[in-house]
Amino acid sequence: MxxxxxxxxxxxxxxxxxxxxxxxxxxxxxxxxxxxxxxxxxxxxxxxxxxxxxxxxxxxxxxxxxxxxxxxxxxxxxxxxxxxxxxxxxxxxxxxxxxxxxxxxxxxxxxxxxxxxxxxxxxxSASTALTLKKFIDSSDADNLILTGANSVIGLTLLQLLHGESKPIYPVVTAESLAYFNTQMPNLTAYTSDQLPKLTGKTLILDTVGIVGLLETLVTHTTNASVTSIVIMKDPGLPNFKFIHDDFNADDYRLFIQQLATGELKxxxxxxxxxxxxxxxxxxxxxxxxxxxxxxxx
Ligand SMILES: NC(=O)c1ccc[n+]([C@@H]2O[C@H](COP(=O)([O-])OP(=O)(O)OC[C@H]3O[C@@H](n4cnc5c(N)ncnc54)[C@H](OP(=O)(O)O)[C@@H]3O)[C@@H](O)[C@H]2O)c1
The missing domain is CATH 3.90.180.10 (Medium-chain alcohol dehydrogenases, catalytic domain)
Structure with a gap:
């Protein structure tokens, strides 16, 4: 074969x-x-x-x-x-x-x-997205920034965050703004230089893995923590964490159910x-x- x-x-x-x-x-x-x-x-x-x-x-x-x-x-x-x-x-x-x-x-x-x-x-690709969602649920951040918000994992996370009370600031490249809008018409996406200055605790969730991008985003905040699913070792970013998904069969059964009902697209x-x-x-x-x-x- x-x-x-x-x-x-x-x-x-x-x-x-x-x-x-x-x-x-x-x-x-x-x-x-x-x-x-x-x-x-x-x-x-x-x-x-x-x-x-x-x-x-x-x-x-x-x-x-x-x-x-x-x-x-x-x-x-x-x-x-x-x-x-x-x-x-x-x-x-x-x-x-x-x-x-x-x-x-x-x-x-x-x-x-x-x-x-x-x-x-x-x-x-919902397993890693769910790991990020659980991390958000346990965080006391006032704001969320998501890099690579148009990525498969980023958009899946945003589907799972439907109804989230913390303000979400999706960050995408200029080339992906229009695509992001078609996928998430109720959220405003920003390029890294358009992002407004954020006060309070800001959790930056990273699906891209570019340190320079994260350093730029940190300058738009007063109190940031960075959690990445890509960068495994701390490159010197504030309160840095790498997280990865652990396979869970019950989660997969739920995702398949959610695909069947249309809850997950x-x-x-x-x-x-x-x-x-x-x-x-x-x-x-x-x-x-x-x-x-x-x-x-
Ligand atoms: N920790 C874990 O357990 C785990 C598990 C699975 C996957 N991962 C990792 O998660 C990451 C995301 O996976 P995915 O499948 O969702 O990826 P994907 O759909 O291919 O998306 C990649 C994202 O990165 C962005 N990007 C690429 N180069 C960029 C740059 N120079 N500046 C700004 N943004 C840039 C892309 O933006 P454009 O589309 O605009 O180019 C896109 O939003 C991958 O690195 C993957 O290896 C981690």
């Missing part, structure tokens, strides 16, 4: 499409025929830097990707037989960019209701065929964020 493999840390252009053996069904597993997988910044970071994230995905060669949507085509004898022929979202740190994935952990397999497409499930950009995975990653990396770029089998 076809798989997209990372064999070194030379970046996107050294990914290879290889023919590897199809995983064999075991009593405790199910086999998922993959349909749609997402492209995220974490992919190209991991392809060029083994210390890019705090996940342990540095052992090479490896099949890229950790989540995707597909159809269960084989079910092991110890697994729920109703899974056969179900569309599912599968989380698989051993790789999802392959025609078939063997899933052994029942907590990492989520049947999809008819109302949730494979694309919407593959694009789901999927953020989807273009879909590329699997043979164009490198092109898909370049496109996602080199254009402004307009939803999740997807790759389809």
């Amino acid at each position: 076809l798989a997209i493999m990372q064999t070194n840390f030379n970046g996107i252009d050294d990914l290879t499409a290889q023919s590897v053996s199809k995983p064999k069904l075991t009593a405790d597993s199910v086999i998922v025929k993959m349909n749609t997988v997402p492209v995220s910044p974490t992919d190209w970071k991991l392809e060029s830097d083994q210390h890019a994230t705090n996940e342990n995905l540095a052992q090479l060669p490896r099949i890229i990707g950790i989540q995707g949507a597909g159809l269960v085509v084989e079910v092991g004898e110890n697994r729920d037989q109703h899974l056969l022929n179900q569309r599912v979202l599968v989380i698989n740190p051993a790789g999802t960019y392959s025609e078939y994935v063997r899933s052994t952990n029942p907590d990492w397999l989520f049947p999809l209701p008819d109302a949730v497409s494979n694309e919407a499930a593959a694009a789901l 999927p953020l989807i950009n273009r879909t590329f065929p699997i043979a164009e995975t490198k092109k898909a990653q370049h496109f996602a990396k080199e254009t402004h964020s307009r939803g999740r770029v997807l790759v389809a089998f």
